[in-house]
Amino acid sequence: MKIAILGGTGSIGEGFALRWAEKHDITVCSREADKAVKAADEYRDMLLDMGLSCCGIGGCTNEAGIRGADVVVLSVPYNGVIQLLKNIMPYFNDQIVISLVVPMKKNDLYEFTPPKQGSAALEIQDVLPKTVKVVSAYHNVSAKKLANLELRLDYDVVVCGDDKDAKRTVMELTKEIKTLHPLDGGGLSSSYMIESLTPFLINLAIRNGFSDLGVKFV
């Protein structure tokens, strides 16, 4: 499967690239091709240094990455994501887009600040062509832990989406990351529930002296 990671040079993007590179063809995407290529080279070296096989990691611009992708991972901040998508709109056709995007701001505490659609995922689906299948997932996965390949994760990942096949694909991709457990979170209209958990988890972590807090339903 060809997976393009927008925000692929960032910390959570790095984790996905490293975790999925054994089985999938990964494209690290950035506005600047040079930066993307450099990051991809680093990730490849890290995998080879660890003696892990690597199906393929390359780097390119967002536009080029999306064009050939089956799955596009949106691991970018909320601020600017809509403008970014509008800029690269012509390159979308029927990809699965995984949104990790959480609209939040920090006052005294982190607060969920959804757009009028109710969630980032619904706003993103609104601006993309209807043929693109948006799936919402991975909001509460620690970037640091994801990028540490020696670590077996033990998180539940709630996956929301309206297209059943796309949701199933994302749940399968989730299972490939040891040991994330995908849970069916329902349609995209339920995405606000898992998006809003992120500021809540950050607040909990700050107050209770934890870091990199995820969630498990028991």
Next chain:
Amino acid sequence: MKIAILGGTGSIGEGFALRWAEKHDITVCSREADKAVKAADEYRDMLLDMGLSCCGIGGCTNEAGIRGADVVVLSVPYNGVIQLLKNIMPYFNDQIVISLVVPMKKNDLYEFTPPKQGSAALEIQDVLPKTVKVVSAYHNVSAKKLANLELRLDYDVVVCGDDKDAKRTVMELTKEIKTLHPLDGGGLSSSYMIESLTPFLINLAIRNGFSDLGVKFV
């Protein structure tokens, strides 16, 4: 400590009575004294049958239970809770009130339906005398698992409240239930975050074939 459990004849009330009876003086409360006394007798017999010690469990009306209590557990449904509190208002003075109350309704899915204050806990604090200290907790503890004393629970319990001493008392009471882990959820204004998790957990459980789902932050 004298703990009055409103809704003490219900399933979640039973769990608290059984779990706290070894160390505390428990009053099972109900609108009907007979029903409360009968439940209290049953709980005492259950504990004695299991060879567990019991500090004291009695049953009485809501009014009588509240009057002598240090802590009042509000384990009642959202519908009717405000009217119930208004009816028994004269018996409150400076108790700690633990709200487990979640405003939600079922359409296709369970939905969080907060009052204008933003959460049940804030609405409850609004109607009670200012000297009463409302603490919000235990929204996501399975009644069935809580009442099964052979089970070691493994949940995190987020505790929200504006009075630091009251919050600390509830966190200590939480630690006494093996092995619930209290987490400081901040002030009462954050209670909506943990209240709204309840319908989300119920929806997740239904969709993924689980029951009695709780939550753990990892």
